[in-house]
Amino acid sequence: MKLSSRISGVSESATIKLIDISNRLKREGKNVINFSFGEPDFDTPQHIVEAAKRAMDAGFTHYLPSGGLPELRVAVADKLRVENKLDVSPDNVVITPGAKYAIYAVLSSLIEDGDEVILFDPSWVTYEACVKLAGGKVIWSTFNGISEAITPKTRLIIINSPNNPAGYVLGRKELCEIADLAIDHDISVISDEIYEKMVYGSKHLSIGSFDGMNERTITINGFSKTYAMTGWRVGYLSAPEEVARAVKRLQQHSTTCATSFAQYGALEAVRGDQSCVVEMVNRFRERRDLIVSGLNDIGIDCQMPDGAFYVFADVAACGGGDKVTEELLKKAYVIVTPGGSFGPGSGSCIRISYATSMDQIRAGLEGIKTCLA
Ligand SMILES: Cc1ncc(COP(=O)(O)O)c(C=O)c1O
Structure with missing residues (x-):
């Protein structure tokens, strides 16, 4: 076929x-x-497993709202406000079946055929695939070459700090440079922060908290790496409301929602002992x-x-x-x-x-x- x-x-x-x-x-x-x-x-961790088991025993084994378990969206929004200094409410948050699906859903919701998306070389393999699936074109760049990579067709820059595969962590200066370029050229930024807790000296900073960036940043994160929950398939994004609503719509017609009892486990992960x-x-x-x-x-x-x-x-x-x-x-x-x-x-x-x-x-x-x- x-x-x-x-x-x-x-x-x-x-x-x-x-x-x-x-x-x-x-x-x-x-x-x-x-x-x-x-x-x-x-x-x-056992307390997370127990929370999911309790949810199953209590009968939380059915569909949830496509945007996610309401208590989990509240807990994630609280976390993003306190830890990441993002100006978000639960309406900006969508719970997805993994951060990978969040990336796929955002790109599918934002990219028109032929739109350009800047990726830093090296980048995690899935970004390129998702850009292509959405009909976009990947423009590879180095950090220093980013201004030359921008064209009138540039729609998005994807950043990932701490980085897979290179292990670097972007500091305030580098993030400011990216933010200035995004604002000057009216480009949005996807910031994949899934490794945010795995830092060994440097401090993790969220670009969405920088001046003028809240309205043009989609922050991606999830539970897979921080809480060793890869098989649970729970991730999330926070985005301007119109983008969050679009992703919810896409979920309604594709996955419906992330697994119900896994979301109860995720709630315990974010609210429980760290x-x-x-x-x-x-x-x-x-x-x-x-x-x-x-x-x-x-x-x-x-x-x-x-x-x-x-x-x-x-x-x-x-x-x-x-x-x-x-x-x-x-x-x-x-x-x-x-x-x-x-x-x-x-x-x-x-x-x-x-x-x-x-x-x-x-x-x-x-x-x-x-x-x-
Ligand atoms: C940079 C990056 N983002 C996202 C993911 C996927 O996370 P999830 O398991 O939540 O889909 C990975 C997994 O390898 C990753 O390396």
């Missing part, structure tokens, strides 16, 4: 493809070290330090990332991202993600996720050392 040009223009997600390869190798009995995961390896988050972040910090020092010892030069749970290492000296990914897989059963999946200028790099145990990191470093020596 003939497929639409929109879906034909989108390739399979590189990271999901790697998970399939890892599962196959495991079935074959290989000792696979997987550095490609984009999800915390911790269990969802010490689980501190613990997980501390563990990520130890792993980051181990992997960066291990890679530097092997002779792979990489910066210490400030946020998220990825290291983006330049392996041009070993033949580049694609070659190194293939060799690591074939010779050491170590799975990393090739940098070229994240942008046309990132092919010399590999992404290593340290969302795995210290023992796996040590074993993976050994594999990398033997393979690349």
Whole structure:
């Protein structure tokens, strides 16, 4: 059957493809070290699980309003006002089945055919796919080249700090520069802040709180990374009311709503004890330090990332991202993600996720050392 040009223009997600390869190798009995995961390896904290179980027992197993559980929208709006300094009410908030769907829904609601969307190279793989699915055109840019990337067709800039895959955190100065350009050229900004809690020294700032940005920013976030809830599929966005209403309309006709009892779990996550988050972040910090020092010892030069749970290492000296990914897989059963999946200028790099145990990191470093020596 003939497929639409929109879906034909989108390739399979590189990271999901790697998970399939890892599962196959495991079935074959290989000792696979997987550095490609984009999800915390911790269990969802028990108080969150209990809240969802209670909701199921109490019969909250039916449709919810498409915008989300009203109490959760209130709790998210409170969180965004207090922590992120955003000027929002529950009417600006939409609960979605994951942050990924929020990105898809916003782009589908805002983009006309041929509109241009600026992405920084490297960027998380899903942005490009969602822009294309919405009929838009991706314009790749570096942070310093952004003014040259802007044209009369530019509709949006997507930023992601802390960043997947590069691990950087945008500071006030950089965010101000982006905000000034957005205001001067009347461009909107999608700010994906899903890794906001995974910062190891720097402070996370929300661009939507900057002067003149509230009305032109869509802030995306979710529960997957902060609370190890990837399978629950609960995310959210906050946006100017007309955009929030459009996304709700899209949800009414596509997913209806995020899963009801999962939203009760999310309510407990946002309102409950936050010490689980501190613990997980501390563990990520130890792993980051181990992997960066291990890679530097092997002779792979990489910066210490400030946020998220990825290291983006330049392996041009070993033949580049694609070659190194293939060799690591074939010779050491170590799975990393090739940098070229994240942008046309990132092919010399590999992404290593340290969302795995210290023992796996040590074993993976050994594999990398033997393979690349
Ligand atoms: C930058 C970024 N945004 C969003 C997501 C997706 O989050 P969710 O599980 O809430 O859809 C990911 C997952 O890898 C991510 O890396």
